Amino acid sequence: MASGWAPVDDTVAVRDDCAPYTTKRRSLLATRFPTEALVIPSGGLHVRANDTDYPFRPGSDFFWLTGCHEPDAVLILHPTAAGDHDAVLYLADRSDRSSSAFYTDRRYGELWVGPRPGVRETTAALDIECRPLPELPEALARLAPARTRVVRGLDARVDRAVSRWSPTGSSADRDAALAEVLSELRLVKDDFEIARLDEAVAATVLGFTECVGELGRAATLPNGERWLEGTFWRRARVDGNDVGYGSIVACGPHATTLHWVRDDGPVRPGDLALLDMGVEGRSLYTADVTRTLPVSGRFSPLQRQVHEVVYRAQQAGIDAVRPGAAFLDPHRAAMRVIAQALHDWGLLPATVEESLNEDPKAPGAGLHRRYTLHSTSHMLGLDVHDCAQARDETYRDAALEAGMVLTVEPGLYFQPDDLTVPPELRGIGVRIEDDILVTPDGSRNMSAALARSADDVEKWMAGEAARH
Template sequence: MIKESEYKKRREVLAKKLPDSSIGIIFSAEPATRSNDTHHPYRQDSNFYYLTGFKEDNAVLVFLKTKHELQTVMFVQKKDKTLELWSGERLGTKEAKSRFLVNEVYLRDDFKNKFKEFIKDKKNIYCELASKKSALKKVLKLTKDFKTKHDIVPLIQKMRLIKSASEIELIKESIAITAKAHHRAMSINKKGKFEYHLQAEIEHEFKMNAAYSDAYTSIVACGNSANTLHYIKNDKPLESGELILIDAGCEHNYYASDITRTIPVNGKFTEPQKELYNLVLETQLKIISMIKPFVKRTHLQERAEILLTKGMIELGILRGSYKKIIKLQKHKKYYPHGIGHWMGIDVHDPAPYKDDKHQEIPLQKGMVLTIEPGIYIDKDDRSVPEIYRGIGIRIEDDILITKDGCENLSSDIAKTVEEIEALAEL
């Protein structure tokens, strides 16, 4: 787990980025109503959690900075037995003051009056300008006379780009649970089952290992369904002879995992499936071997496109010079997405890909990203040899950038044809 001292250090780093005579404000996530008086499970705002580790709603974090002083203040909900009867126990101001390493803790009900005091001598306001939170809208009304309003979110997102040792351990824990789920999906008998049965097995494994939510809606796509990149219906039968693309990862202690494996329904790859699968796998392994500090994601993307295009030419899926095919973007029909994305508290961590000068940020020690090449061939694509039609394959792992190279955090999850087939025989 992450210590309170680390959250305090993050707040200090953020505060240093604010100019003197500033106030910074970050609100907790607002509960999402499902219908009438029922709600979706509460999930804290990622930036708020990154700076506090606090999981309750109706809370505010405030930074007060002058030339000579920095204060951090939190507002939390009061202890109320009646409310707690319905929605659960609250920390309250007394416990919050003893837990959080902040200067002051006040009741959330006092925020409006306190805020009016706070802004009297301030010239700059930093807040989540693009947010639709109702509490923020009320604050912006109170500060309508201020001309110097700034977005605090990009400052936090830059900080989230480099993971601490504690964060890396939490990501590893999340991946370890996800590994069990994928191995479960590989090993169970799939005869007569539907995609949603496999989804249930995966998410059962998540919850049985204290990962109470998935990091994103699981994709369990059999056969041609895999050629819909964001397929989440998961309602088709598992047909013998087809492949199943499973893109599933859990969230554990607020940190995500993001893993994709493609497996045969009946436990054995056909030769055409094996040819495509090994092309994607070899591409992924070569890209991972290139990863180290100062390498750029765009270089990894370009190399993946070259490798996949050359492989598809050899298999007769594409025809002509690979350079001309790439120049004309013809390969995008079969590999339309990027090589990977940042990952952390959010499965697609919103950390920047470019710096303030709009230059690409090269890889650095402590970054975590996914590497996920794929090939997707629609069943009705008559330009492709029939043996490859209706096959969609993606292989995705979570990669940590190290001092001299990288570490595949999900390397324990079966990935080769032989490993996957061996698990299916258990």
């Protein structure tokens, strides 16, 4: 078995475009903990059923610092006497024909799963010192517990190793601070990240367009939502790594369920189809876009009325995005439009100002939320809800800065069984979402290529119908 093979191609990988950026990011992180070692794992494979695994995706913090896609890898930043850090990446080496694993290991052997970069290839591609994974336990044992911080919950081997440290070692609070700092450093995107997000958005726009072209076919199936879900997933796999999150394809009353990811319902002419989807690019940055489309190609007067309010609310939110504005300003601007519309329709049992009062104990405060349910924005990047470990004072309660990317996604949802609204409104759900880059002088709608207003949506859909 070990003989009779052609020579192995020994070509070393070329340097990855991300390498200069990940080097800067590691240096930036190190300045926050100048005398401490930092341990950041990529995570491992997870069993889906018996001897099959889920597709692997590295932890976002690890990937942001390395650009490495490999499972089981661990980055250690070692403080030096000069005040900086040496980075060492521990990862599994090749399971090529020189190893017995090549023939016998169904999970990692290259005869079973194909070639993958090892120590030498990763060192060359990512411009970082790499060491074989079997050296990791000794490297962890050499760390001083009281001067080490760890990203926990991704790698059981790392978690077990640090759990054996003394009670005076790395505590949960100290490790949580590392997770916070990593999230906060990722709030402002560099040029490389913005370009990758633009790529993910462009693929997402194409995926939406392909879904519009498949609405007719989807309407012939008992579970046509699945047809649209699959149409978009195919684009995500062709142009990217995967979908960035479970696609929401919610038609008719399903659109009033915020996280409708079963996607197993019919697509009926006359109904609205709420599509909330995003391509995760090969660089793992994801888009997050929502459009609510009339399946038949034209909105009914009532559907248009609801859509128009959400569109105006979203535009008010987008207009509020600028450097120095509060992160919550887009939400406040969008909610004012929605609360006013609900008041004008006679659905708000309070004044607009009473409902918008942010003191939850104030009379009438938040009554509009029955029909809008969620916040208007979240950060976007490697994760669809990016930078989730950041402190409120640096995120939710902070000012926007150039380089931040956030969604603006107001919605109106009238539940099918909500007796506080007229019967004709029940079962209508509308959300419109775009990905907005904060620029030095304002903002840029990264997903502006997709029609947003009711008129533009109808023209777009008519054009796609004519092409098909």
